[in-house]
Amino acid sequence: MDSKIKTTMKKFLLLAALALGMQPAYSFCGFYVAKADAKLFNTTTQVIVTRSGQHSTITMSSDFKGDVKDFAMVVPVPKVLQRDDIRVVERVLFDKLDAYSGPRLVEYWDQNPCYTAQMEVKSMSTPRSAMSLSKGESVNADEETETVRIEAKYTVGEYDILILSAEESGGLERWLIRNGYKIPEGARQVLEPYIKSNMKFFVVKVNLEELDKSGMQLLRPLQVSFDSPKFMLPIRLGMANSHGTQDMIVYLLTPNGRVETVNYRTVKIPTDRNIPEFIQDDFGDFYVDVYKMAMKREGKNNIFLEYAWNISGNTGVKCDPCTGNPPILADLQEAGVNWLTNNGWNSYNGNAFFTRLHVSYDREHFPQDLVFQETPNRENFQGRYIITHPATGSLKCSEAKSYLRDLKQRRTLELQELAWLTGRDVSKYDNYLNKVQGYLQEDEIIPEQLPDKPTQIHQVTKPAMAAVTDTVSIGQPVVTTGINKDSGAIDQSQFIEEGSDPAVMEANAGNSYLYLAASILLSTVLVLYRNRKKA
Amino acid sequence: MTTVSLPSIPLKQTAPEPMFHTVRRIAGRIVSDARFYQILFLSVFLMYGIAVLGWDVDAWKFALTVGTCFITQLVFTAATSKDYYSLLSASISSLSLCLMLKTGVAGVVALAAFLSIAEKFVFRVGGKHFFNPTNFGICLTILLTGQAWISPGQWGNNGFLLLLIGSLGLFVLIKVKRFDTAAAFLISYVGLLSIRHIFYQGWPPDFLLHQLQSGTLLLFTFFMITDPVSTPSHPWARIGWAAAVGALAFVLQSYYFVNGSPLWALFMLSPFTLLLDRLFKHSNFKWTQK
Numbered sequence: 031m032d033s034k035i036k037t038t039m040k041k042f043l044l045l046a047a048l049a050l051g052m053q054p055a056y057s058f059c060g061f062y063v064a065k066a067d068a069k070l071f072n073t074t075t076q077v078i079v080t081r082s083g084q085h086s087t088i089t090m091s092s093d094f095k096g097d098v099k100d101f102a103m104v105v106p107v108p109k110v111l112q113r114d115d116i117r118v119v120e121r122v123l124f125d126k127l128d129a130y131s132g133p134r135l136v137e138y139w140d141q142n143p144c145y146t147a148q149m150e151v152k153s154m155s156t157p158r159s160a161m162s163l164s165k166g167e168s169v170n171a172d173e174e175t176e177t178v179r180i181e182a183k184y185t186v187g188e189y190d191i192l193i194l195s196a197e198e199s200g201g202l203e204r205w206l207i208r209n210g211y212k213i214p215e216g217a218r219q220v221l222e223p224y225i226k227s228n229m230k231f232f233v234v235k236v237n238l239e240e241l242d243k244s245g246m247q248l249l250r251p252l253q254v255s256f257d258s259p260k261f262m263l264p265i266r267l268g269m270a271n272s273h274g275t276q277d278m279i280v281y282l283l284t285p286n287g288r289v290e291t292v293n294y295r296t297v298k299i300p301t302d303r304n305i306p307e308f309i310q311d312d313f314g315d316f317y318v319d320v321y322k323m324a325m326k327r328e329g330k331n332n333i334f335l336e337y338a339w340n341i342s343g344n345t346g347v348k349c350d351p352c353t354g355n356p357p358i359l360a361d362l363q364e365a366g367v368n369w370l371t372n373n374g375w376n377s378y379n380g381n382a383f384f385t386r387l388h389v390s391y392d393r394e395h396f397p398q399d400l401v402f403q404e405t406p407n408r409e410n411f412q413g414r415y416i417i418t419h420p421a422t423g424s425l426k427c428s429e430a431k432s433y434l435r436d437l438k439q440r441r442t443l444e445l446q447e448l449a450w451l452t453g454r455d456v457s458k459y460d461n462y463l464n465k466v467q468g469y470l471q472e473d474e475i476i477p478e479q480l481p482d483k484p485t486q487i488h489q490v491t492k493p494a495m496a497a498v499t500d501t502v503s504i505g506q507p508v509v510t511t512g513i514n515k516d517s518g519a520i521d522q523s524q525f526i527e528e529g530s531d532p533a534v535m536e537a538n539a540g541n542s543y544l545y546l547a548a549s550i551l552l553s554t555v556l557v558l559y560r561n562r563k564k565a
Numbered sequence: 566m567t568t569v570s571l572p573s574i575p576l577k578q579t580a581p582e583p584m585f586h587t588v589r590r591i592a593g594r595i596v597s598d599a600r601f602y603q604i605l606f607l608s609v610f611l612m613y614g615i616a617v618l619g620w621d622v623d624a625w626k627f628a629l630t631v632g633t634c635f636i637t638q639l640v641f642t643a644a645t646s647k648d649y650y651s652l653l654s655a656s657i658s659s660l661s662l663c664l665m666l667k668t669g670v671a672g673v674v675a676l677a678a679f680l681s682i683a684e685k686f687v688f689r690v691g692g693k694h695f696f697n698p699t700n701f702g703i704c705l706t707i708l709l710t711g712q713a714w715i716s717p718g719q720w721g722n723n724g725f726l727l728l729l730i731g732s733l734g735l736f737v738l739i740k741v742k743r744f745d746t747a748a749a750f751l752i753s754y755v756g757l758l759s760i761r762h763i764f765y766q767g768w769p770p771d772f773l774l775h776q777l778q779s780g781t782l783l784l785f786t787f788f789m790i791t792d793p794v795s796t797p798s799h800p801w802a803r804i805g806w807a808a809a810v811g812a813l814a815f816v817l818q819s820y821y822f823v824n825g826s827p828l829w830a831l832f833m834l835s836p837f838t839l840l841l842d843r844l845f846k847h848s849n850f851k852w853t854q855k
Contacts, residue, residue: 199767219767226766259822292824293775295721297619328619331722397771403824405714407669542672542710546679553683557644560689 075268075276076124080283080366081261081404087366088263089253091124098249102211102235106224106267108258110181110193111232118187118250123364127281129354131337131386133299133320133413135313136351140437142421143429177201181230187250188241192233196225206233220267229264255366263400265391275392279336280400282385283367288338288407289385293398295332296387299324299413300451306444306462307417317413319452321388326453331395337386338411343370343378349412357384383408438463599740600653603788606733607660610784613726614664620719626674627663633678634659641686654698654794655682661699664784666706668713677706677713693849695838697795697831704832715825720780727778734787741850743791749804750790753811754827761819785827797838799845806841810834 078089090105177197184191196202199222206213211233224231234252241249268276282289290296300320309316324334341348341356348356359370359378370380389400420437441463445456595601614620638655642648658681666677681702685694688701706713720726738744755777762768762776776782790796790810797803813830817823 219769222767223762223772261822290716291718293718293779295618295718329721329723397769397775401824403714405667405716406712407667407714409669542670542676542706542712545709546672546676549676549680549683553641553687557641557686561644 075278076128076281077263077278078124078127078281078283078365079263079402080362081402082285082367082369084257084259085255085368086258086261087253087255089119089123089251089365091121091251098236098241099238101249102233104206104213104267105232105234105254106229106264107193107232107254107256108229108260109256110195110230111254111256112182113184113186115255116184116186116191117253118189119253119364121248121251123361124251126354126357126361127365127386128279130349130352130356131281131339131384131412132353133317133336133415134351134353135310136414136416137310138416138418140418140421140433142423142425143433144424144427178205185237185240186252188237188244189234189249189252190237194231194233196221196231198222199225202231211235220269224264224267253366261402261404263402265389265396266399269391269393269396275390277390278388280387280389281365282387282402283362283365284383284385284404285369285381286408287340287383287405288335288409288411289383289387289402289404290335291333291387292401292403294389294396294400295328296335297324297328297332298335298411299388301411301413302416303447303451304416304418304440304444305448305451306441306459307419308459308462309415309448310417313415316415316452319454320415321390323451323453325390329395330390330392333400334388335385335411336388336413337384338407338409339384340382340408340410341384342381343373350410594650595653598650598653599737600657602733602737602740604653604656604660606737607657607664607788609733610726610730610780611660611664613729614719617726618719618721618723625671626668629671629674630662630678631656631659633675634662634682637679637682641683645686654685658682658698658702661788662702665699665715665781666703666713667716668706670710670712673706673710673712676710677702680705690839691842691849693798693842694795695842696835697789697792700789700828700831700835704828715781715828717779717781717825720784722775722778723780726780727783730780730783730787734783734791738787738791741791741793743793743796743803745800745804746791746796746807747786749807750811750827751786753808754814755811757812757815758819761815781825782827785831790827790831793850795835795838797841797845797847798849799841799847802841802845802847806834806837809837 076091078087078091080087178201179195180192181195182191182193194202194205196205199218202221202225203213203218206217221231232254236249263280265276265278305316321334325332339349341362357365359372362370362378362382367382370378370382373379383404389396418440421433425434445459445462448454448459449456615622634655635652638652639649642651659678662677662681666674668674668677679702681698684696684701685698688694688696703713703715707715734747735744738747755773758776759773763770763773790807797806810827810830813834814827817826817829823829
């Protein structure tokens with residue numbers, strides 16, 4: 031492969047690594063309670079929710095920053111969980127899903143108007159969301175009354191887990207305090223509605239012996255499974271020890287289609303935007319600005335859709351372009367998906383849909399827990415941003431003049447787009463336009479880095495519904511597969527099979543036509559019969 | 566989308582032509598019809614959804630919905646009453662479907678539109694149909710195909726929009742004299758919700774406020790359950806029935822976790838209109854009352 035492309039790929043790998051390094055701390059959707067005066071941080075939470083029928087599995091990732099012996103948390107759950115319903119999973123699962131579904135930067139190269147040997151390269155890096163910090167606060171204990179029952183007690187991995195049921199919030203609050211948990215001020219009011227809804231409390235602290243035995247430095251994500259008609263995430267409790275805004279990314283895996291919130295508006299993050307070339311240097315920061323600006327524009331009481339993709343066994347393209355490998359069956363099963371069946375090496379039978387939602391919530395704008403619904407909507411969606419590099423090589427020919435004129439115009443539009451997307455003052459980027467002028471004055475560009483691969487001109491296409499688009503195809507020397515090889519990961523092309531999902535849609539559509547025909551026939555007969563009777 | 570334009574009346578009128586008389590008569594008839602305002606307001610909501618809330622603009626879906634509704638209405642009207650002003654009702658149904666029903670399949674769009682309109686001619690007893698057309702179309706389509714859904718969160722909780730829906734809805738209610746229905750439904754639904762969530766469970770007041778700041782709920786209250794044609798004719802029967810819809814919506818939502826519960830409650834209780842009309846005699850509603 032050409033050396034320039036390799037350099038670019040490495041640059042992007044480095045960028046991706048940097049982005050990972052900047053990754054903020056994670057926390058749970060319950061609240062943290064401390065056993066000492068440790069500083070507690072409640073920042074970005076990552077949660078995986080899988081749901082099929084009434085069965086839900088929720089995996090919560092924690093990047094607790096304090097001393098692990100001070101770690102404790104309370105999560106409301108709809109029923110008393112059995113030992114087998116609770117697991118610890120490896121953190122790498124979250125990294126995989128995050129890398130796969132994060133917003134992506136796509137790179138295109140202009141064709142040199144004077145030169146035919148040209149190629150187009152795509153690449154991407156995954157930005158991380160902004161974080162916010164806030165402290166937990168303590169409250170003084172009152173007198174004790176016993177209305178709390180320990181329903182179950184388990185040690186799972188490095189965690190000691192209690193399932194509590196309570197009759198009233200005051201009792202639960204006192205019990206937690208008496209047992210050495212420091213709980214946030216205002217916890218009582220927040221606990222009350224959950225008690226009254228017959229919810230149980232999943233109380234977790236770290237078992238230091240087990241943690242020492244495992245030799246782990248970081249706490250692993252906890253996973254709980256249960257059957258419940260409620261398809262929701264309790265975020266209200268998490269707001270008890272955080273007065274600021276909290277950030278949460280929810281990965282949802284369901285059999286049929288896209289998940290949306292019922293009690294908040296689900297807004298798509300802006301996508302398929304042409305942005306200036308220099309954004310590739312700080313794509314992570316750029317996306318944080320895009321997200322913040324979208325929140326400003328749409329209001330703070332919304333949830334953002336960042337990714338939605340049909341990852342059914344028979345779907346050809348599980349991402350386009352891929353920023354990380356699509357989850358394989360083992361990943362999905364680890365996350366709690368139990369409705370897919372193995373179909374040979376790394377492929378599976380059955381339907382699955384991946385939804386990634388991003389929410390920044392605070393007490394003021396989110397008075398209710400998040401309630402979800404799965405819709406039959408299988409339309410794919412991704413946060414995708416496009417940069418286009420200008421042509422390299424000599425620009426001496428007559429066509430170059432109009433090319434450069436167009437380029438300047440395009441860059442003006444790119445800057446306008448940047449201003450709209452991020453709210454940044456783009457006047458400081460004037461040299462981005464002037465650089466085009468520079469080309470005109472210099473009247474030649476040194477052609478030393480010219481790629482020698484065959485020409486590829488691609489149209490920027492919107493991600494189609496489970497259809498194979500022309501932006502990624504097998505065997506092309508595009509970076510999409512190259513990055514994966516360089517990083518030692520699995521070649522993405524192995525996931526590409528013949529797409530048959532449209533056939534499923536067709537079958538469903540056929541169903542509705544059948545009903546339509548039947549209802550037309552039936553109603554016509556009835557109305558005619560009635561008319562005749564009247565006559 | 567249907568737009569009914571106001572008649573252009575010249576300031577100075579010299580020897581009006583017969584054609585102008587016809588246009589004026591029809592336009593006057595339309596403007597005096599409360600359905601005209603419903604169409605106007607629903608169109609505004611749809612445009613707001615597309616322009617401000619960024620809903621997907623699926624022109625083909627809108628066209629298919631409006632087209633199917635109109636053709637169905639035309640054919641059935643031609644076969645029955647021949648009252649072509651009923652096309653106004655078809656406009657309302659098609660707009661409501663565009664606002665509420667979500668699907669990606671053309672057959673489902675057509676099915677919902679057809680069911681909405683055909684229902685009025687099929688489930689008709691004593692010159693009155695007892696399902697709300699749009700409600701029937703939406704619910705039956707979801708039940709039959711599973712390829713459609715309603716999106717209660719799509720309106721967000723934007724104060725301005727809610728005020729708009731509320732006030733414009735109120736205007737229509739005053740026009741059709743169905744304020745009692747809306748009030749009975751809201752009092753029963755909101756009352757039960759507040760008893761359970763605020764007084765019993767102890768959620769803070771904004772929990773309930775958030776629930777009520779839903780465009781879907783307001784649209785349902787002001788433009789669906791208050792449909793004067795498909796609700797019981799007797800005022801007291803109507804109030805009791807609307808309260809029952811509110812109570813059922815509360816039960817479905819709080820105990821069975823049904824999303825968009827008012828729609829399902831209305832669908833389930835609509836047939837009782839028939840029974841209530843038998844028990845409590847009252848003259849049927851006419852859109853243009855002299």
